[in-house]
Amino acid sequence: SQKIEQNSEALNIQEGKTATLTCNYTNYSPAYLQWYRQDPGRGPVFLLLIRENEKEKRKERLKVTFDTTLKQSLFHITASQPADSATYLCALEATDKLIFGTGTRLQVFP
């Protein structure tokens, strides 16, 4: 069956460190993968999109990698700040639709 899995446990890190979140998938062949941020009580907000022929994408303090052989994406936030605390969702393109992973809650402590 098709699955998109993210770390179910919350990730707690200290301010200034790099946060790394993982997204693993099975039985998908996505043309692209996306990452979203969701704050409590709000809708998800788009962060980054990476295509299957791209290994890495950067935007300010964010970096995404996409390994289609491992069927995995890594999402990095460098120099993390308490304001980065949120739930981060990966999403795969599947026949013109986006299917979301389970999400990982990130907590950055001062």
Place this chain on the structure above:
Amino acid sequence: SAVISQKPSRDICQRGTSLTIQCQVDSQVTMMFWYRQQPGQSLTLIATANQGSEATYESGFVIDKFPISRPNLTFSTLTVSNMSPEDSSIYLCSARGRTGELFFGEGSRLTVL
């Protein structure tokens, strides 16, 4: 980018009633989607709202329970019919941008008593 407005933002409903959620986009978009997010869970796709034709539903969701309208390229509605407490959830409208990203509304939090 697109700005999406949803209403109501929240509602408390009685079992057996129906509620219609409205979604307005500030620009014309080709694709709109409705998702459900149950407490502490991720997003589950309900259906793709097709302009001028019937919505395309995902497995586990049916038109009789979740009728969807999309009369034009900027507006869609989702109705939750004959509600039960299991329908208590956040319902999110989204629209696809030019490069494939989704823009979301703030969601409609529905509580069924």
